[in-house]
Structure formats: C-alpha cells, structure tokens
Amino acid sequence: MGETRLLLKHADVPGIRHYDVYRAHDGYKSAEKALAMTQEEILEEVKTSGLRGRGGAGFPTGMKWSFLAKPEGVPRHLVVNADESEPGTFKDRYLMEFIPHLLIEGMLISSFCLGSNTSYIYIRGEFAWIADILEEAIAEAKANGWLGKDIKGTGFDLEIYVQRGAGAYICGEETALLESLEGKRGNPRIKPPFPAVKGLWGRPTVVNNVESIAAVVPIIDMTGTEYAKIGVGRSTGTKLISACGNINKPGVYEIDMTQTVEEFIYSDEFCGGIANGKRLKACIPGGSSVPILPANLLLTTAEGKPRYMNYESLAEGGFATGTMMGSGGFIVLDEDQDIVYHTYTLARFYRHESCGQCSPCREGTGWMEKILKTIDEGKGKMSDIDLLWDIQRKIEGNTICPLGDAAAWPVAAAIRHFREEFEWHVLNPEECLTRNYGLGNFADPIEIKEQA
Amino acid sequence: MTTVQFSEETYKKIQEIVQRYPEGKQKSALIPVLHIVQAEHQGWLDVPVMDHVAETLGILPVEVYEVASFYSMFNLTPVGKHVLYVCQTGPCMLLGSDKIMNHIKEKLNIEEGETTSDGLFTLKPAECLGACGYGPMLQLGETYRENLTIEKVDELLEELKKLG
Ligand SMILES: Cc1cc2nc3c(=O)[nH]c(=O)nc-3n(C[C@H](O)[C@H](O)[C@H](O)COP(=O)(O)O)c2cc1C
Numbered sequence: 261m262g263e264t265r266l267l268l269k270h271a272d273v274p275g276i277r278h279y280d281v282y283r284a285h286d287g288y289k290s291a292e293k294a295l296a297m298t299q300e301e302i303l304e305e306v307k308t309s310g311l312r313g314r315g316g317a318g319f320p321t322g323m324k325w326s327f328l329a330k331p332e333g334v335p336r337h338l339v340v341n342a343d344e345s346e347p348g349t350f351k352d353r354y355l356m357e358f359i360p361h362l363l364i365e366g367m368l369i370s371s372f373c374l375g376s377n378t379s380y381i382y383i384r385g386e387f388a389w390i391a392d393i394l395e396e397a398i399a400e401a402k403a404n405g406w407l408g409k410d411i412k413g414t415g416f417d418l419e420i421y422v423q424r425g426a427g428a429y430i431c432g433e434e435t436a437l438l439e440s441l442e443g444k445r446g447n448p449r450i451k452p453p454f455p456a457v458k459g460l461w462g463r464p465t466v467v468n469n470v471e472s473i474a475a476v477v478p479i480i481d482m483t484g485t486e487y488a489k490i491g492v493g494r495s496t497g498t499k500l501i502s503a504c505g506n507i508n509k510p511g512v513y514e515i516d517m518t519q520t521v522e523e524f525i526y527s528d529e530f531c532g533g534i535a536n537g538k539r540l541k542a543c544i545p546g547g548s549s550v551p552i553l554p555a556n557l558l559l560t561t562a563e564g565k566p567r568y569m570n571y572e573s574l575a576e577g578g579f580a581t582g583t584m585m586g587s588g589g590f591i592v593l594d595e596d597q598d599i600v601y602h603t604y605t606l607a608r609f610y611r612h613e614s615c616g617q618c619s620p621c622r623e624g625t626g627w628m629e630k631i632l633k634t635i636d637e638g639k640g641k642m643s644d645i646d647l648l649w650d651i652q653r654k655i656e657g658n659t660i661c662p663l664g665d666a667a668a669w670p671v672a673a674a675i676r677h678f679r680e681e682f683e684w685h686v687l688n689p690e691e692c693l694t695r696n697y698g699l700g701n702f703a704d705p706i707e708i709k710e711q712a
Numbered sequence: 713m714t715t716v717q718f719s720e721e722t723y724k725k726i727q728e729i730v731q732r733y734p735e736g737k738q739k740s741a742l743i744p745v746l747h748i749v750q751a752e753h754q755g756w757l758d759v760p761v762m763d764h765v766a767e768t769l770g771i772l773p774v775e776v777y778e779v780a781s782f783y784s785m786f787n788l789t790p791v792g793k794h795v796l797y798v799c800q801t802g803p804c805m806l807l808g809s810d811k812i813m814n815h816i817k818e819k820l821n822i823e824e825g826e827t828t829s830d831g832l833f834t835l836k837p838a839e840c841l842g843a844c845g846y847g848p849m850l851q852l853g854e855t856y857r858e859n860l861t862i863e864k865v866d867e868l869l870e871e872l873k874k875l876g
C-alpha cells in the first residue's frame with residue numbers, strides 16, 4: 261500500500277506552481293465552496309475532520325480555532341508557521357515549493373473562518389527562493405480575485421504577506437515567532453496569555469503549521485466526516501513524512517498512517533530500505549526532539565506488536581519504550597552510526613538555538629554539549645554519563661518554552677537505550693576514536709531484514 | 713543624523729514593507745529591512761548602517777542592534793564575497809557533512825568562521841537548514857547546494873573563483 265495523496269495529489273503536475281494550472285486541477289474549488297458557507301460551518305468541518313496540528317505538538321486544529329477570542333472591534337490574525345527548522349523536517353518546504361497555491365487557498369479558507377483580514381506567512385530566512393515563489397503565487401491569486409478587497413463578492417477582505425525570519429530555530433516556537441514578526445529577538449513569551457487571546461501586537465491570533473492549513477483544503481472539499489475516515493483512530497487524514505538519513509530513497513511522502521514502520525522503511529514505495537545494504541540501527545521518527553529508538557523497539561512495541569506510523573502507535577510505551585510522531589521528520593541511522601557523536605551534534609544544535617532566557621536551558625544545553633563531546637572523544641568518565649542524565653532531568657519541565665524539553669529528550673533517550681555504547685566509549689578511549697560501537701555489541705537483539 | 717544613505721529603491725521597498733503592518737507597528741519591518749540593507753552593504757551590518765535603519769524606521773538604535781545580534785543570518789563583521797554555510801547537524805552528519813566541511817577547510821586553507829585572504833570566501837558552520845533529505849548540503853547566498861560530493865564542492869569553488 262503506497263501513498264495516499266490529498267495534499268500532494270497534483271504536486272507532480274508540470275506548472276502546478278502557477279495559478280492557471282492549479283485552477284485547472286480543481287484549485288480554489290474548496291475556496292469557492294467555503295466562501296458560500298458560514299464561519300461556524302467551516303469550523304464544524306475542521307473539528308469533525310479530527311485534524312491535529314502538523315507542526316509537532318498534534319493539538320486538534322478545530323479546537324485551537326474555537327479558542328480564538330473575538331472581542332468587538334479588535335482585529336484578529338492568522339499566522340502560518342513556515343519556520344521549519346526542526347532537524348529532520350523538510351516537508352513544509354516541499355509543499356510550498358511545489359504547490360504554493362494549496363497553502364494560499366488554505367489560508368483564504370482559514371482566514372475567512374477565523375475573521376482575519378491580514379494573515380502572515382512567517383518563513384525561515386534561509387528559504388529565500390521559496391518566499392519568492394509564495395509572493396508570486398499571492399500576486400497571481402490576487403490578480404484572479406482570490407485576495408484583496410471584497411473577495412468574489414462576499415464582502416470579505418484579505419491580504420497575505422510573507423515575512424522571512426533570519427536564522428533562529430527558536431522562532432518556530434509560536435510565541436517567539438510572534439516576537440520575531442513584531443521585529444524583536446525571538447524570545448518566547450510566558451504563557452498564558454495564549455496567542456488565541458493575546459498574540460500578534462496583543463491581538464487574538466491563531467498560529468498554525470503550513471501542513472495543517474493546507475489540509476483544510478481537502479477537508480472542505482471532501483467534508484470533515486470523509487476526511488476523518490482516512491487514517492486510524494485519532495490519527496485522521498494524511499501526514500507528510502520527510503524521510504532522511506541512511507536510506508535509499510530520502511524524500512517527502514504522504515501517508516494515511518496505516519503503514520507499519522517496517523513497511524515505511526523497507527518498502528520501495530517509501531524509504532526503499534537502508535542504503536548501501538547496511539542494517540538498521542536506530543531511528544528518530546518525528547524530528548530531532550523526539551526520543552530515538554533502537555531498531556527492535558522501533559519496529560515492534562515492547563509488547564511485541566508491530567509499530568505503526570501514527571500518533572498513537574509511535575507513542576506506545578511512553579518515553580520508556582516509545583517515541584512520538586512529532587513533526588514527521590524521520591531520521592534513520594544505519595549500523596555504522598555512532599550514537600554518542602550523533603547525540604552530540606543534536607546537543608550542539610540545541611545549545612546554539614537556545615534563546616538564553618532561562619538558566620536551565622541556557623546553561624544545561626551548553627553542559628550537555630561539552631560532556632557529550634568529551635565522551636565522544638574518549639576522554640569521558642563513567643560518572644559523566646550520570647551527570648548527563650542528571651542535567652537533562654533538571655532542564656525538562658523547568659523552562660519557559662518547550663525547547664528545554666526538546667533538548668533534554670534526545671539525550672535522555674540516547675542514554676536510556678544506548679547506555680552500553682556510552683560506557684564503551686569511556687572504557688575504550690583509543691578504540692572509540694577509530695571505530696564505531698556498531699551492532700555487534702548491541703544491547704538489544706536486532707532482527708536483520710532480508711535485503712530485496 | 714547618520715551619514716549612511718540607502719538607494720532610492722531601498723527606501724521605496726522599506727515604505728512598501730511598512731504598509732504590511734498596522735499603523736505604528738513599523739518595527740515589524742525590521743528583519744525584512746535588515747535583509748535588504750545587508751545585501752546592499754557587502755553582506756554585513758556595520759553600526760552606521762544599523763543606525764540609519766533605526767532612523768528610517770523611527771525606532772531606537774539599540775532595538776536594531778539587539779535584533780541584528782540575535783539572528784544567525786545577520787553578520788556584524790565583514791564577510792567574504794561568497795559565504796558558505798555548511799550544515800553540520802545530525803541528519804547531514806549521517807550523510808558525511810564532516811568530510812565536506814574538512815575538504816572545504818583544506819581547499820581554502822581556512823578554519824570555520826574565517827575568510828580567505830583574498831576576501832573571496834567565508835566558511836561558516838550552519839545548523840539544520842531544512843534540507844536534511846538532500847544532504848550533505850550548504851547554503852550559498854539565496855540558494856542551496858544539495859547532495860554534495862567532494863567533486864561537486866570542487867566544481868562549485870572553481871565556479872565561484874571564476875566569478876571573482
Ligand atoms: C523550539 C520549538 C520549535 C518549533 N518549530 C516549529 C516549526 O518550525 N514549525 C512549526 O510549524 N511548528 C513549530 N513548533 C510548534 C509551534 O510552537 C506551534 O505549536 C505550531 O506552529 C502550531 O501549529 P499546529 O497546531 O498547526 O501544529 C515549534 C515549537 C518549539 C517549542
């Protein structure tokens with residue numbers, strides 16, 4: 261069973277980036293339908309669809325929209341989060357680069373539902389050419405009467421602006437994003453108040469991921485009830501997965517979340533197996549912040565049931581033996597990879613990206629990076645592993661924003677599942693510089709798959 | 713009054729950008745404006761340039777400094793003509809970004825963060841640039857160079873040297 265394409269259905273059509281081609285492939289059909297509905301009806305469809313935020317936290321989108329405060333005379337805003345900087349994640353980029361009008365159409369429907377007359381796309385600064393693609397799509401939509409004043413005679417006005425960031429992972433956190441959009445440093449705000457009450461310039465604001473807003477288009481087209489039939493349980497609809505690391509076919513795949521992890525990794529319709537005929541060692545299935553799992557716990561749960569590519573199944577076992585769907589950034593590590601070194605690069609990332617407001621995060625990320633480097637270089641002590649464990653525990657839950665947790669979890673999971681590999685680094689200071697721990701001494705038995 | 717002047721086109725663009733926000737919220741234009749003026753001033757922001765941005769937007773110079781120093785795409789010291797940002801984070805590392813980084817260091821005879829003596833290249837480490845499936849990769853100006861190999865890097869450096 262291959263991909264289920266709702267968002268990327270027409271992504272390969274030549275010229276789909278442009279209005280005429282997009283329109284000829286049912287483009288703006290959902291917008292037409294939505295503009296004839298009431299705001300409440302649209303909200304109801306989104307709620308019924310069961311759509312969960314695709315930015316990482318998985319919060320139900322319809323519920324988020326229903327929290328939006330609507331004080332008389334105060335403008336409201338929709339802000340699309342296109343910061344996409346969680347390592348392993350490159351799905352929103354794909355969507356915006358190849359089928360930008362899908363995002364614009366989704367924003368039109370969502371802005372209409374929420375009552376936002378000025379909506380913004382906050383895109384990471386390095387995606388400069390994608391910002392240009394979006395600007396072009398916006399100009400085309402405007403020229404065809406889908407943006408601007410009195411859209412299609414409904415009396416609804418909407419302008420969409422693209423704002424580039426300037427290189428800061430923390431600006432993906434929604435309140436830091438709003439600070440940045442206001443022309444400030446990306447320092448996350450203390451919540452509450454939540455953006456739904458006090459967001460951009462103190463006005464009620466909804467912040468949603470690119471993929472969440474794009475998903476509104478098929479939801480309106482097919483109805484929330486039909487959308488909810490795709491997928492399993494509370495994992496409704498389709499999810500974009502960006503697969504990378506040591507696999508044969510890296511790329512962006514749209515799945516209906518019924519696949520097993522094993523099928524996703526080994527099937528030719530998806531990752532196509534581990535590159536260079538190597539064996540699978542570990543995987544971080546939802547972006548660098550979610551717990552890493554060794555191959556055996558990845559493919560099956562602790563109870564020995566197959567693990568599936570959906571929110572519930574990936575989370576089965578909690579942090580002890582499970583992980584998370586997160587942003588869908590699927591990172592695969594083969595048998596040659598060094599868990600200590602890999603974890604060190606992630607720790608360095610979080611230290612670099614900490615905004616520095618809270619001391620547990622600012623100091624803790626720096627300490628974790630230093631200790632991991634020491635262990636990686638064969639200069640560590642056994643007590644360093646415990647120290648590392650202790651530091652990550654002191655960060656988690658003690659910070660203003662979840663970046664602290666995001667920095668702590670990868671370190672915690674690496675020690676939890678690969679402690680022997682850390683110990684081996686300490687006990688073999690010479691050898692760890694010249695070869696990897698590999699699979700030979702691996703703590704858990706790993707089932708080795710036949711290569712096709 | 714500061715001595716720096718921007719091009720006519722830049723002032724026009726700034727006006728346009730400020731229109732995107734409500735009355736009195738022109739500070740929101742700061743990051744887009746810094747991108748524009750940095751490109752106009754050899755890829756970095758010196759104090760007179762930042763002061764003039766503050767003046768143009770009607771905000772305090774310190775409001776500009778604190779933003780310019782926070783974001784990794786703004787340079788507060790001079791950089792070479794071509795700045796190579798080589799991604800170093802986990803997913804790119806799995807695909808061999810270390811080799812790419814070391815090769816460029818050797819080829820250009822500089823360390824991370826340094827500029828070649830002819831002022832042509834600056835080499836900077838970067839953290840995940842949202843291209844993990846196409847690693848190893850680097851960012852060059854407003855473009856990405858992906859699926860890098862040693863050969864591709866050599867070709868790129870030659871191409872840029874020819875451009876001067
Ligand atoms: C450190 C950090 C980085 C984040 N980066 C992103 C990001 O790049 N893109 C994104 O959509 N959400 C990101 N988020 C999640 C946002 O805060 C927010 O939950 C999300 O944009 C909401 O959209 P959704 O409900 O549609 O998922 C990040 C959160 C944290 C704590």
Ligand code: SF4
Nearest residue numbers: 615617618621659661
């Ligand atoms: S947890 Fe880290 S990134 Fe988040 S506000 Fe605190 S210091 Fe900043």
Ligand code: FES
Nearest residue numbers: 799804841843844
């Ligand atoms: S890790 Fe290099 S682009 Fe993501």
